[in-house]
Amino acid sequence: MSGKPKLTYFKGRGRMESIRWLLAGAGVEFDEKFLETKEQYLELIKGGHLLFDQVPLVEMDGLKLVQTKAILNYIAGKYNLHGKDLKERAQIDMYVEGTMDLMGMFLMYPFSPPEQREAQLASIIEKATTRYLPVYEKALKQHGQKFLVGDHFSWADVQLIEAILMLEEKKCDILAQFPQLQAFKARACNIPTIKKFLQPGSPRKPPPDEAYVATVKKILSLG
Numbered sequence: 001m002s003g004k005p006k007l008t009y010f011k012g013r014g015r016m017e018s019i020r021w022l023l024a025g026a027g028v029e030f031d032e033k034f035l036e037t038k039e040q041y042l043e044l045i046k047g048g049h050l051l052f053d054q055v056p057l058v059e060m061d062g063l064k065l066v067q068t069k070a071i072l073n074y075i076a077g078k079y080n081l082h083g084k085d086l087k088e089r090a091q092i093d094m095y096v097e098g099t100m101d102l103m104g105m106f107l108m109y110p111f112s113p114p115e116q117r118e119a120q121l122a123s124i125i126e127k128a129t130t131r132y133l134p135v136y137e138k139a140l141k142q143h144g145q146k147f148l149v150g151d152h153f154s155w156a157d158v159q160l161i162e163a164i165l166m167l168e169e170k171k172c173d174i175l176a177q178f179p180q181l182q183a184f185k186a187r188a189c190n191i192p193t194i195k196k197f198l199q200p201g202s203p204r205k206p207p208p209d210e211a212y213v214a215t216v217k218k219i220l221s222l223g
């Protein structure tokens with residue numbers, strides 16, 4: 001046993017990517033096991049490793065953690081990325097839920113029929129620029145601090161930078177009308193743990209491709 005958290009998921013972003021980001025942001029190294037066959041997935045279920053027969057699975061501190069939000073909460077709490085008091089925590093949770101909703105729209109996108117993707121992407125970009133990004137822009141402008149909550153680096157910042165980079169992959173000038181977010185992005189990408197995660201060869205996963213989609217469909221027997 002290496003003592004590092006062990007992450008079990010497909011070899012791609014999906015629901016695990018925010019967990020990878022949060023661990024990386026906290027400066028925690030982890031091992032990964034990638035599901036490549038249905039048999040591996042069924043073995044996990046048979047072995048009683050998956051509380052609800054679903055991945056992501058994160059094994060750490062003697063726990064077998066499932067449910068993405070529960071996992072993220074545990075990591076954020078353990079590594080002091082969840083605010084200094086209940087009020088900060090509530091604020092962080094609200095910002096996190098916003099970026100989760102935004103990134104959640106990307107989750108099913110590669111699994112949609114190709115002919116629907118253009119319209120879906122347009123709708124995601126529209127929501128991002130009119131509903132979500134303005135909230136973070138305004139927050140940063142109003143309090144004039146470096147980070148979203150309490151002027152210290154938190155889970156909310158990690159997810160915001162993940163979401164920004166994901167959006168920029170689809171629309172490189174998405175931040176054109178958001179100067180605070182441009183400055184935030186530059187700052188966040190310079191935080192040593194984040195900078196390291198952005199280097200080639202890190203555990204960060206690329207955008208989903210057809211091979212990833214096919215593997216997930218095969219393992220989960222999706223149509």
Ligand SMILES: N[C@@H](CCC(=O)N[C@@H](CS)C(=O)NCC(=O)O)C(=O)O
Nearest residue numbers: 014015053054055056067068069220
């Ligand atoms: N609420 C769960 C949902 C997990 C989930 O749907 N996982 C998918 C893979 S991304 C899965 O294991 N699906 C198999 C199933 O639901 O039978 C979470 O957020 O972790």
